[in-house]
Amino acid sequence: MAPLLVAGVTATLIPALAPAQASAAETLQRFENQKPAWHRCDTSQPAAFQCATIEVPLDYGRPGAKTVELAISRLRTSVPGKRHGAILFNPGGPGGEGLDMPVMMKDALPEKVREQYDLIGFDPRGVGRSSPLGCGLTATEQNFERPYKSETFGRDVKWARTVADKCRARNGDRLPYFTTRNTARDMDVIRAVLGEKKISYLGYSYGTYLGAVYTQMFPQRTDRFVLDSAVDPARVWRGMIQVWAEGTEPAFTRWTKWTAQHDRTYRLGDTPAKVKKTFWDLIARADRTPIDANGEKLTGDDIRATLRARFFTPAYAAEAVVSLKKAADGHGTAHLSPVPGDQRPPRRAATGQPPSDNGTAVFWSVVCGDTAAWPRDPQQYRRDAIRDKAAYPLYGDFASNITPCAFWNKPAESVTAVDNKVGVLTVQNQWDPQTPLVSGLGMHRALKGSRMVYVEGGEGHGVYSEDQRACANLAVNAYLSTGRLPAHDITCKPSRRRNDGVNPGIVPAPQPTPQAPRF
Numbered sequence: 001m002a003p004l005l006v007a008g009v010t011a012t013l014i015p016a017l018a019p020a021q022a023s024a025a026e027t028l029q030r031f032e033n034q035k036p037a038w039h040r041c042d043t044s045q046p047a048a049f050q051c052a053t054i055e056v057p058l059d060y061g062r063p064g065a066k067t068v069e070l071a072i073s074r075l076r077t078s079v080p081g082k083r084h085g086a087i088l089f090n091p092g093g094p095g096g097e098g099l100d101m102p103v104m105m106k107d108a109l110p111e112k113v114r115e116q117y118d119l120i121g122f123d124p125r126g127v128g129r130s131s132p133l134g135c136g137l138t139a140t141e142q143n144f145e146r147p148y149k150s151e152t153f154g155r156d157v158k159w160a161r162t163v164a165d166k167c168r169a170r171n172g173d174r175l176p177y178f179t180t181r182n183t184a185r186d187m188d189v190i191r192a193v194l195g196e197k198k199i200s201y202l203g204y205s206y207g208t209y210l211g212a213v214y215t216q217m218f219p220q221r222t223d224r225f226v227l228d229s230a231v232d233p234a235r236v237w238r239g240m241i242q243v244w245a246e247g248t249e250p251a252f253t254r255w256t257k258w259t260a261q262h263d264r265t266y267r268l269g270d271t272p273a274k275v276k277k278t279f280w281d282l283i284a285r286a287d288r289t290p291i292d293a294n295g296e297k298l299t300g301d302d303i304r305a306t307l308r309a310r311f312f313t314p315a316y317a318a319e320a321v322v323s324l325k326k327a328a329d330g331h332g333t334a335h336l337s338p339v340p341g342d343q344r345p346p347r348r349a350a351t352g353q354p355p356s357d358n359g360t361a362v363f364w365s366v367v368c369g370d371t372a373a374w375p376r377d378p379q380q381y382r383r384d385a386i387r388d389k390a391a392y393p394l395y396g397d398f399a400s401n402i403t404p405c406a407f408w409n410k411p412a413e414s415v416t417a418v419d420n421k422v423g424v425l426t427v428q429n430q431w432d433p434q435t436p437l438v439s440g441l442g443m444h445r446a447l448k449g450s451r452m453v454y455v456e457g458g459e460g461h462g463v464y465s466e467d468q469r470a471c472a473n474l475a476v477n478a479y480l481s482t483g484r485l486p487a488h489d490i491t492c493k494p495s496r497r498r499n500d501g502v503n504p505g506i507v508p509a510p511q512p513t514p515q516a517p518r519f
Helices: 019-032 101-106 153-177 180-193 206-217 238-261 272-288 300-307 314-328 358-369 378-391 396-400 437-446 471-482
Strands: 004-006 009-011 050-057 067-075 085-090 117-122 199-204 222-228 291-293 296-298 425-431 451-459 490-492
Touching: 019 050, 019 180, 050 180, 067 101, 067 180, 085 101, 085 180, 085 206, 101 117, 117 180, 153 358, 153 378, 180 199, 180 206, 199 206, 206 222, 206 437, 222 471, 238 272, 238 314, 238 378, 238 396, 238 437, 272 300, 272 314, 291 314, 296 300, 300 314, 378 396, 425 437, 425 471, 437 451, 451 471, 471 490
Parallel strands: 085 117, 085 199, 199 222, 222 425, 425 451, 451 490
Antiparallel strands: 004 009, 050 067, 067 117, 291 296
């Protein structure tokens, strides 16, 4: 097969390339050959931290048509003679900003890893400074946690339809192209723009699915990939919301046992059954008379949603229940600490701030636009919510209630079937509230060439951190520095510093509002 010369670059193409495909390939070369105008990102950041803006096709099927801008960043930390390549980061979401991640990761990575890589960040398409999406949603419309009740289901259906309608009206024919597959294609353009034959990657939460999709679409360009706190590709995306309910029940059972063992401290019951009764009695009381907490009135439904993630770290949940119980008894206002593993930094101050609903808009664009598996009949959501409230009392009705995806446009592409033998490393805590263990195991099964580092007893969302003595971090660093996967899966115990439900070194990127959903 003869090579095709495009703009002075020799590129080998597949046989029998149709004229339209050849034209698209030529146009795509224009994006891959961009020369970024690197400049200092911000005077508040290190001078070596550089930013640039590149263009990518809105629709890769029509690369000569509309484009979107991508904000990218770099810290050139590699050392001549030791440089392996570039490593790209994603903090999760969908909707998380990743532009600042090189600065966040610089101190977390040990020198032996840092000196091999240039650190690369980017805001995914639609996020932050990358042609940001917005739907004009109010704060109430961004609240996606809606418990199923027969008397309010009609309002929930109206909310779901309103969100979908507003996103269509605000974004028009651009909306179907803000998807995981297109973000993976954007990553490959970034790779080409950087002049790299392959790219390495560290992705958290939703970023694990993005990384897995990249391995499926571009296996020959996949270098050293670490997927931390993984999404199950077989569950995208309704199943990943529903797994929050499925995963919470064993966490709740564990919490009742732990709290009973610490009855001298919390006084919530000296047996698991008594602790369970104390909790559900509190829920019933709050449904009758909402409880003051953090300046709000919380119903029983609010408490179920608020405590869901806390049950994965027993002390946090016990402290919250004690505070709520005292408030219900008339002793002041309850004070609830931030959700474990969700210690988000303040948003960066910058010109050209994205819309206030940016995180929510991107979340629905991706989870609705990635897959056609969402039911279209509102009554299916009603039936599922009733079923799952019985099966998973803590959160089942929230997880299976209707979403805007019921009224979203048909996806532009089929969902990606992740099923390959590319060698990657997955990392997973046992007690993760956002991507529970069953989800991480699903990713491990899908990536047949992967190895898993499992932190037995580990709590919180996100494993890899700046605590370089931790067993899981040692495994990740060995892989990133040598490229050799462990011979077998590894089981670690949590470090004492780490097992408090909070990742001390790496935190997910902030969302524009506390209502913005994310994995």
